[in-house]
Amino acid sequence: MNARVDQAVDEASAMSAAACMFRSLGDPARLAILRHLASGEHKVVDLTAHLGLAQSTVSAHLACLRDCGLVSSRPQGRASMWSLQHAAVLMDVLASAERLLAATGDAVTLCATYGEATR
Known part of the structure; x- marks a missing residue:
């Protein structure tokens, strides 16, 4: 491949990655979760109470955000504490x-x- 083709492939790859990142941010509930986590660590139960969403919904959104590298969790007793990456x-x-x-x-x-x- 020549440099021009390599550059086009790199740019396409970068744009694809950016589009994936923006899709991860493209849900109002996920944005609300991120905004709430900006104030510090929270358990799923805290997020469900604050956002008025079902536990399964919050957990699914957290899994998406985790898979995209935007949040992480650490165990605390039987629960997990979620925070922003x-x-x-x-x-x-x-x-x-x-x-x-x-x-x-x-x-x-x-x-x-x-x-x-x-x-």
Whole structure:
């Protein structure tokens, strides 16, 4: 392969990885979990109470976030304490998303392809 093809493959691979990361952040419940974990470690029961979601739902979202390298857990008795991985970088990404949303106004929520009406 020549350098130009290698560069295109590397760029495609990077864009694919970025798209996967954004899909992991593409659920309101997962974003709420991440925001809550930004305040510190929590058990699943704490998250279910705070978010008003079923335990199985929270656990499934935590598994997704763990598989994407965004959260981790440690045992504490019979429970697990969940926390953010790479908290500073993740909070920077979420803050950047908030700034972009502010700049675009209602465009994303009104988008015919990805907006709230498509849910």
